[in-house]
Amino acid sequence: MAIISCFSQPESLRGVLVCLNDTGGIAGLCAVALGLGIWIVAQVRSEAAAKKRLAKVMKYGQPAISSPPTFGGQQHAEAVHLFANRDYYQFLLSEFEKALLAQGYELTADRARHVVPDSDSTRQVARAIMIARERYMAPLQSDATLEDKADECARAGYSHQWFCLLAAGSERTGWYIARSTPTTGSE
Template sequence: MALITPAALGVIVGAAFGCCGTLAGRKWFGYQTKSEMPETLAPGGSTPTFVSLDNALAIHDHANSILFRFLLGELTGVLSQHGYVMTRDATQRTELLSDVKHDVTKALLMKREKFLAPKQPTQSAEESVAYMLSTGYAAGWMNALLKGCESQGWFIEPCRANSRTGKIPPSVQKSGPDLYPLQQMIVQVRGTTGTLTRDLIRGLERVSDEIQITPFPDEGLNENLKGTYGNIVPASPDHSVSYSISWQHCTSGPGFFTDNYGSDLPPCLIRERERRKHISEQHIIVIIQGARHTVSASMQDCLCQAIYRINAGEYEGAEYDNNFGYAFISKCHV
């Protein structure tokens, strides 16, 4: 048994492009259009301009790979909750039972809706997913995604405890041991009273880079990383930012989030917000949590969503579902 590794995620994306309407026909477009449409060249016929086919395709691939990398990470978690895992062993390949496949598709599409429009009301996302399920779009989308995985050598197999009755085996129930230990990250960036939000955001972006290259520590181990970003010379301290990342495991519930799902600030951050109320330094704190098999790419995407919301002017926020999600508080100025 094996889970999808970050190295394989980007490869699978290409095979799943047919899943979305805007992505349909990517292979046809790449081969047919190039022979029919000349490159847009800069004056003098030197190098392609900004408005060129190659540039458009590169940006298209990059933007969509972010989404599908997130979805593939979430797919492993949703499958685990239903008693299945991804494997490289083709001999263990199994078809999802129809009711299980429906639930997996619905859950994954909800996560896609929240990823693409994190501020939309839950009811709006549910209505959108219900429409896709009723029209048959959802089934075709999921089939294309799974076929894309298989084209790259990834197959679905039942967990050993799964009797294939359609019931979730005890080992992967929501409160079961397969969720634990929970993976948790605490990210903090700090500046002086004169530090601008943009500098704190750049510190968070540096943290995002660190998360991408740092594997989550093995079960039972924690890890801490500290660093600085910006001008740290004594003459100009107002533009410096310090950051810290803590990777840790939580062996029992409820973890960071006491509710099953929601967007309310969790109690731990409410207490921290009160504690820091009279501290003058500018700061941002982001907490991220995943289940035992949540991939690092999904946790990095949580940080990216928090960065987007803070950059848009939000001072606190949260989004979590079934032990996976993030929350943040900030004290900063433009």
């Protein structure tokens, strides 16, 4: 019981150790060392178990899905949306860049070079985007049908909205429309 009294009102760690030495001798110190050792082993095992649980959750740096999300639920819809739209927007951005290049513009990360394309160039790029978009969505359409749709989208302002969407989205990620810089080739 004398050993227990050393822990009931400890003044300091040194006081506890002196008390243990005085009351229980070496047996008291061994009991404390054993208790401390057990506590350290428990902490190390707990940390190792947490790392093991995390390793099971992560696979290739991505969270591993232990079971699929609820079909048609929010998580499922978001995953399908991301999957379906990634290729679509990569295609649109590629066509946006091609159309800009054809009009004498380029995309740059240099914000200081940013310009607003003239209205004729904007119309031409917007038209090219709409034709590419329609061809992507329904690849078997005739060229005449695509031209008619592009005309209608231009009249309705839809093609201009797509131009603005791609330009603003690009700017938000650090890509700006600039005048093309002439390349000096050694031809």
